[in-house]
Amino acid sequence: MFLRICWLYSELMNIYGDRGNVMALVERCRRRGIDVEVETRNLGERIEQGRYDIFFMGGGQDREQLAVAKDLCGKKGEIIRDEIENGASCLAICGGYQLFGKFYKPFEGDELPGIGVFDAYTIAGKKRMIGNVIARSQLGGRSGLLIGFENHSGETYLSENISPLGMVEIGNGNNGSDGKEGAIYRGAVGSYLHGSLLPKNPSISDFLIEKALLRKGSLLSFTPIDESIEENARAQAIERARKSH
Numbered sequence: 001m002f003l004r005i006c007w008l009y010s011e012l013m014n015i016y017g018d019r020g021n022v023m024a025l026v027e028r029c030r031r032r033g034i035d036v037e038v039e040t041r042n043l044g045e046r047i048e049q050g051r052y053d054i055f056f057m058g059g060g061q062d063r064e065q066l067a068v069a070k071d072l073c074g075k076k077g078e079i080i081r082d083e084i085e086n087g088a089s090c091l092a093i094c095g096g097y098q099l100f101g102k103f104y105k106p107f108e109g110d111e112l113p114g115i116g117v118f119d120a121y122t123i124a125g126k127k128r129m130i131g132n133v134i135a136r137s138q139l140g141g142r143s144g145l146l147i148g149f150e151n152h153s154g155e156t157y158l159s160e161n162i163s164p165l166g167m168v169e170i171g172n173g174n175n176g177s178d179g180k181e182g183a184i185y186r187g188a189v190g191s192y193l194h195g196s197l198l199p200k201n202p203s204i205s206d207f208l209i210e211k212a213l214l215r216k217g218s219l220l221s222f223t224p225i226d227e228s229i230e231e232n233a234r235a236q237a238i239e240r241a242r243k244s245h
């Protein structure tokens, strides 16, 4: 079985260790005997319809988001949105998550258009939200919890049409007021959690891989793998976050 990952804006949108998400997806495919290829697509590089099974975009500062928003405008953003509507998986973190909504209004400057995967919008606030986050989520594995850390001033608000990835127990999440963290729509996951997210939360990796395999009609390749090391690391990270709260 073979999966191809599109790593969007690997040069611009890759802060706080977000490249670790790509590494986690590759590793969890490899351990299942799934061949996987990673292709980066940066400014000015086109995206071929139907070529990719999983899309990933990491976080970035407002300056990088301005360049990326311009590059995504039009055909490129439409293709990504259509692929997700047609069953492709996607993970978008923080600044990437914001640009997968309808728009992102930075603290200074004009509103940046998003590609509208998530029925959500983001407005930068005065407060920078930084720190560990624990959120209860159906994709939180045995403990039902997600763990990561956040560093953003953007406040994201979801419409009633899409579900949050989880509900915050510690930290701010989407906006520090409605208790929601991230968003989930079809096979697309948005989150504010850096860390990076997937090595600390293997159930989300498996959600993305399983959706991608489903689209290719080959769920047979989706076999369970031993997660004792990951679960042990998660328990310690969650304990540490609770103690530091």
Ligand code: GLN
Binding pocket: 015, 058, 059, 060, 061, 062, 065, 093, 094, 095, 096, 151, 152, 153, 154, 155
């Ligand atoms: N520039 C955005 C914000 O500050 C996203 C930051 C990030 O990706 N960590 O909210």
